[in-house]
Amino acid sequence: MELILGDVPWIVVLIILPLTGGMACFLFPAISKSLGLLTSLAVVACVWGLGWQLEEEGAQRYAIGGWGAPLGIDLYADGLSLLMLVVAALVGLGISVYSCGYFSPDKANHFWPLWLFLCGALNALFLSSDIFNLYVTLELLGLTAVALVALADGAEALTSAMRYLLISLLGSLFYLLGVAFLYHSFGSLDIAILAQRAEPSPAVWAAVGLISTGLLLKTALFPMHFWLPAAHACAPTPVSALLSALVVKASFYILLRMWLEIFPMVGTSFAQLLGLLGAAAVLWGGIQALRQTRLKLLIAYSTVSQLGYLFLAFPLGTSLAWKGALYMLLSHAMAKAAMFMAAGNILVLGGHDRIAELSSITQRLPLTLTAFTLAGISIMGLPPSGGFIAKWLLLQASIESGQWWWGIILILGGLLAAAYVFKVIGHVFTQDEPTRQAGTLPTTMEWSALVLALVAVLLGLFTSWPLAIMEIGSPFGTGHSG
Amino acid sequence: MSYVYLYALLGVSLFVLGLNALIVHAHLLRKILAVNVMSTGVFLVLVALSSRNEEVLPDPVPHAMVITGIVVSVSATALALILMLKVNRATGKNELPDRGRD
């Protein structure tokens, strides 16, 4: 068993598999559902294989085409990318199971190829260590995400898809200009080599500004978040779960990777700015979520708020803060996907997702309700959940580094999250009798939401495994502390 | 100050021109044109800076990057145009409803 596991280049298989799966679904639309599910399972197995390999030999660098770093393109897999791959694989599997029951046949033919290409783009993005290659994967990710959002036929969905496309293109262009500056001042596109050669100069300052603006546009951090709620709320449910849990995090991952390797010498003033924007996102997202009357919009604004947490780790900078941010990313991905699926179930059965009239629908969906509550617990950061552990690590990092005000933001964010989650849950304990809406929900849709929510809660109890993954190749070892 | 920097500056100005047009104009087709102009600007910067010292052959890597970029931008434009037509069909207007900023 070790022999086979040992020398199979899982790192390449992880990228090729979803692409081939996507092409197969495109060629044979009739069997696209089973092919898609099979590919998702295979991706989970590959991630497990890669994890096993990384456990054995630490961080892994794979030169495509055998040319080596400056000339060719390298794939690099360490703890940080492995964790993102695990998130993408698990949430991806949940989404594949969910969308088996969700799409009407003719929509499914379009959904599966696009979804598998998106999965391939995600894996390629998490594994690549070449900044131009990241541009191409970002573009591939953006186009597939827009096409998936546009699958829902409402005027709202199409306009939000259009706005999302324009923002995505704008972000990519900013990023590309930043890449141009970096390449022409240091002569290489590989992150590791750039990390050695980079020293502060006007070109690097401009590159930092451009790349960060481009990536913040795509991550929808506070001032540039206006496109996210509409896009995530009007998209078909598995797509909005996908967007909130994975696509938005991919650009955050690139910013984090760049920040840890190429920009450590950037002054703390820029980090403080990111922290401030993150804090504003947490508060603004929470308040907006509280004011929503439609469930999916509430969850979308909750994403805007939760993304703010991730940026609080930048001003802190210690490896503990990065671990906290990554743990928040992991548990938020699971919980948010479960929440969107639950909202989707309510929408499919009840026909609407107005929060005020939820009670009669939720009476008939006990599993979905439990999934929503468990996911809500993780979003709020209450103890038995991954969200709590992440909040604990971030709080500890903020107090240890003396910048306790980020801790206050965390607490306020938690209170706001509690307010809008219980606003929804409060509608469940009423005396209305269940709705007489005809039709039942395929059980796979309810169970996939519940399983993802359970994973989010169990992350609160079994923390040693994810933390061990983050340690491989010590991605944060180089992070400047304090 | 060889002529290369002239083109690089032109690239930067095209980038900013496109950004301004993207923000100011509401019509979706104009926004797509603006995005194309911006990408041409970025490609101009990429290629111009690659042949700074004349005596040696220009660096081919940016050229490859630009060709890839052009193909990516044409596919993005195609998708954007079709999406614009669908938006026009669904909302009857050629603009995004609430004049979304850039």
Added chain:
Amino acid sequence: MERSRWLLPLLLMLCLGLGYTVLSMPEPVEGLPEMLVDNMEVAGVSNPVTAVLLNFRGYDTLLEMGVLLVALLGVWSLGGIPDYRESSPGLVLDIMSRQLVPVLILVAGYLLWVGADAPGGAFQAGSLLGAAGVLLLLCGWRIGNRCSGLPLRFLLILGLGMFVVAGTGLLLIGGEFLQYPSPVARELILMIEAAATLSIGATLAAMFLGSLPGGADK
């Protein structure tokens, strides 16, 4: 116009900043070109740009073929665009296209072949094929229903598929992914480029058409 009050100065500042950065860009101490030159003879093609595109950074081109295919998938999933109205082609267009299309295809073939040693290559040839396709579509030609199903789809994924098959094939015979053994590199690159040209042409033409040809599975 309250917005232009703060927009223009901001953009001008951005322009000046970027301009200054571009002008003050230091020369990279060790750039890529030197490394490229001494690797050229192993690369199998003598045109540096094609070498970079297909050999050194072949993975980029693979993903970029994916981008093209995904864009087409997105266009088809949107669907619902009324087909291009069936106006009978004017006399001039009809005659012109009868002359032009074969020339376009010939030039595309030439560009593909010459790409190894002189400027040219898969993308330029593919776009010419696409132009030929657009001309045909303008003249009202539509792909026959019989082969608008699987054969068209196979043609569309040919580019990316060939890349992936070649890459994994090379992987299986012991090298790294997409590592062309130097004696056979030239032929391999040509094969991949040919497949890429065909699928780029088909994809660009289909994108011009906008919706599923013949609305097969609407």
Added chain:
Amino acid sequence: MNWNTALPLLIVASSLLPGLMIFCLPENRVVTRTTLNLAGALLKIVLVGGMFWGILHGYHFETRLVLLPGLDLVLRSGPLSMLFVTLSAGLWLITTVYAVGYLEGSPYRSRFFGFFSLCVTATTGVALAGNLITFLLFYELLTLCTYPLIVHRGTEEARKAGKSYLAYTIAGGALLLLSTVWLYTLAGTLEFTERGFLSGLDASLHPTLMIIFAMLIAGLGVKAALIPLHGWLPQAMVAPAPVSALLHAVAVVKAGAFGIVRVVYYVYGIEFSNSLGLTLPLAMLAAATIIYGSLRALFQDELKRRLAFSTVSQVSYIVLGIALASPIATLGGLIHLVHQGVQKITLFLCAGNLAETLGIHKISEMNGVGRRMPWTMAAFTIGAFGMIGAPPLAGFFSKWYLGLGALDAGQGWVIYILAASSVLNAAYFLPILYTAWFKTPPDSWPAERSFGRKETAWTLLVPPLVTALLTLALGLLASAPFNLLEWARLIVSRGFAQ
């Protein structure tokens, strides 16, 4: 998995597993649900008894699960945790029997009993917690499990009460979390140790330690219903009787008081907090709450609201006993923790009986109810006299030791507080007894349900009688072997320096 490490976990799991199973039970499976409930309760009592036996024979029980590097979840059987765990285990059995009878025929019972068992799991977790993070985990879990019980009825009023309950407790929980993390960064450990682990820190940190103490007490004070954080308790009375009986008399409120005991004794240490001058303000706050609670109770016409305000004031006895830095006062506080629990649950169960059988909610409707339901009112009277502190009953001992402790600690003013509160207790309990026994009953009760010859269903009658007998026993058999006083003395001796 030998017994030493497994027992605490088993005790917590003994109500968790039945709870989860009950959630999955369809509504009509009444028999399975009741058997699961009772089996869980009995199993827990047996396990607690086993732990008692183990401790007497010198065994030490501790379950340790690694949560974070350097921080793990600990369930440990210390003397103090045994006190609270026995209290909650015993009263859970009694209240389950009562709840089965009380909720006969009402909807959503699977959901109710599921959350009911989860609540007790959280309470036992709070009791057995070996360090501050485990305590915090179960403390927040308690909030999550009690919310559905408060809003169980689904009426508009219940949901409003639930909303205010959440507002208080979630905010309190957030404060607790912030202070726990701050403490962890300063002290490096959160393990409960006999005389507190903070005394070793250098003097420069003392001001921050005082701020943290204030935040901890505020976080815990929400559940311990110290003023001004008690607002949610009277509103939560809209919940069904077993909920207000077990939760608001025993589980939730005691968790807050228990937390304050843990913080003062096992985090800061009584001498260190006294030297920081923290105990006096706490004692004053407790005294103010005692008086305020009793005053508000005077003017409540609704029976359960009056009992709620009485709980607000009674819990502060415990906090007062803790805050007075003398072993005897602490002894009084600890035994009051048990006495108040038993007495208050009797009163609430009787109130539930009156509401369920005769539809009485207001004291003004209780004229001559003693004749109609003699046994229930007898239990109510015993409970009321225990609260007032009449000699043979349990309440007397706690007030007696509190008074002695106050003198020993040189805090003379506490005696006046105790005296005044006893008078006020009498002032709001005796009128109830007078109306119940000596006034002429009205010709018809608001919503009478006849149970044949008996005054009410046996499942509703037996629990209050048992708890009333328990109040009597705790009072009369105060010096018997294995009694409560002995156990409390053991705890206190470990807590103080001598």
Added chain:
Amino acid sequence: MEALTILNWVLDGLLGVSLFSLAWLALASPDIFKAIVLFISFGLLMALAWVRLNAPDVALAEAAIGAGLTGALLLAAFARLEDISIGASDGEEVQSHIQHDSNEEPK
């Protein structure tokens, strides 16, 4: 030799100015069709600029894809845009398409 460099500078300057002005006009012209045509000419001129920066491959790609195909796509989209707004589009095929999807349509 001196004259050649001056000529080069003049040529580049001319090319740069005309490129910028073409882009400016394309983006600022009131009529959409004029904007598209100007954009296509801007693309062709760009091909010239690539040649001047001795990047022949890019020039070919820009001419074929940037000017040619993008222009064709733009014109096709513009034509279809005109159809829809004139209302000449064939009604029934479109209407049937909008209503048929799953009941997920948010009311």
